[in-house]
Amino acid sequence: MLPPAFFARDAVAVARDLVGVTLLVEGIGGVLVETEAYDRTDPASHSFAGRTARNAAMFGPPGRAYVYRSYGIHWCLNVVCGQEGGGSAVLLRALRPTHGLDVMRERRGLSDERALCSGPGRLTAALAVTIAHDGLPLDRPPFALLPREEDALPIATGPRIGISKAVEAPWRFGLAGSPFLSRRFPEPARA
């Protein structure tokens, strides 16, 4: 399980370090392959305009979940970062399914592993995350976060997806070349 201090850092640092971490909800989940950082000074962040009823969890203690409804249809899961009251978080966008594949397939009505959790809305659907999880600590049930087993993963960086402000900030992180991303990162030029 990750220590509390892991989350009490800049969202950008946490976002990078969450790639390769295993996320489980009720024992169902997999290895995170794509994340995005959002903080209080970021025009694209829900916390930019200050605390509201919706984003209250973002201003709570780090290491907890911030869940919101996206486009009226999907849930999106974030991990609160930094200091309490700081309003920063990391959006969990995609993971490689490793635990409970059958359950996820049934929830999503799909058989293709690559499509089960390759997007923030898909990830919450597969793991059955809803507003009921908003504000819950991620270091105890139903959540579990397990440290990554390898160091020196090939982590790619790029602009975030689906936003209209601060579109160039390179605060999206992911496992380079993974087939489980919501979108691929540009591959390095090959000789």
Next chain:
DNA sequence: GGTATGATTGACT
């Protein structure tokens, strides 16, 4: 009270 806008996805041309 009304209305515009998404940290998205899936279906369709």
Next chain:
DNA sequence: GTCAATCATACCA
């Protein structure tokens, strides 16, 4: 490539 689904929130009257 385009576009609708669907609703909480933010903002304005």
